[in-house]
Amino acid sequence: MTNRKPSDPRTVAVVGATGAVGEVVLRLLAERNFPVGELRALASERSAGTTVTFADRSVEVREAVPDAFDGVDFAFFAATGGLAKSLAPEIVKRGGVAIDKSSTWRLNEDVPLVVPEINPGALEKHKGIVSCPNCTTIGFVMALEPIRRVAGLRSVVVTTLQAVSGSGKPGIDELARQKVELTRGEAPTTDFYPQPIADNVLPLCESFRDDGYSTEEVKLLHETRKIMDLPGVDVTMTCVRVPVPVGHSAAMLVETERPLSPEQAREALAAFPGVSVVDDPANNGFPTARDVTGRDEVLVGRIRKDLGSDRLWMWQVSDNLRKGAATNAIQIAEEMVRRGLQ
Secondary structure (H helix, E strand, C coil): CCCCCCCCCEEEEEECCCCHHHHHHHHHHHHCCCCEEEEEEEECHHHCCCEEEECCEEEEEEECCHHHHCCCCEEEECCCHHHHHHHHHHHHHCCCEEEECCCCCCCCCCCCECCCCCCHHHHHHCCCEEECCCHHHHHHHHHHHHHHHHHCCCEEEEEEEECHHHHCHHHHHHHHHHHHHHHCCCCCCCCCCCCCCCCCCECCCCCECCCCCEHHHHHHHHHHHHHHCCCCCEEEEEEEECCCCCCEEEEEEEECCCCCCHHHHHHHHHCCCCEEECCEHHHCECCCHHHHCCCCCEEEEEEEECCCCCCEEEEEEECCCHHHHHHHHHHHHHHHHHCCCC
16 A cells, blocks of 8 residues: 555556557556656667657657666556566566556466456555456456346357457558558568458467467457456357457357346446447447547447347447557556555
């Protein structure tokens, strides 16, 4: 616990400040008026010396090395898992809190995996490192938690449609380049994804495991169980990469412990913080990735009863760079400040 007031300025570091998520973290720290006293923009050695923008001013990027975290209260990791693995303990040694967006610490039993609308109490047990879930998992559990609270949760079958920005700048750049190549009548070249992503759909996010599942799919399973504290919930998942810049979508078939009508589901979802219902079939009203880009809410629609069971179908979209990454990380810091934890 700390005696500092929530409004007292904090020294904040952003690791991976030049990346797709790091840029959004910098922008949202200013937008949300987080009490930043000193801002340190950090990245790998090759990015050191460049500049980024924070609160309408240029900040020079420094190399992320242990000494750069002296006096830091919060360090947001929007970088590779390797940096988080080596540097997060250095922040803890110096009395700071590392909020990590990589998968490095998510399933560590000593590290809270937090979506503040769902399990903020987990922060009370932190030991200096807090993990932010995968961008796909966050939108998924935000749509599930309101349903679980009113009717329990038994199983979910989900197919995700994931934007290229979920792969960071390399994915964004590859899609942009391939679009240009196609307009020129050229065959799209591949440097990052295993097959062309422009005008295409790839049934693979990250890499395949020996059992045929992708590493992304297994993250969705285990992170959902940890966040919701439901070790037995059954999640069956297929993760797909689509040629969309920003915005992850998911088609979800949800089995509850007690029957729940579509009307009851809409009511529960609409009442949950951070979720908005967009569901008006009569007027072709449903949420899309374009609708959610630049927003922090998770949008849910296409809520309907399965034709062959009591299960419910839902369609969920979220901005993977904001709520799926930067916003959730900053909300964690805000909650820790509010609770007097840092």
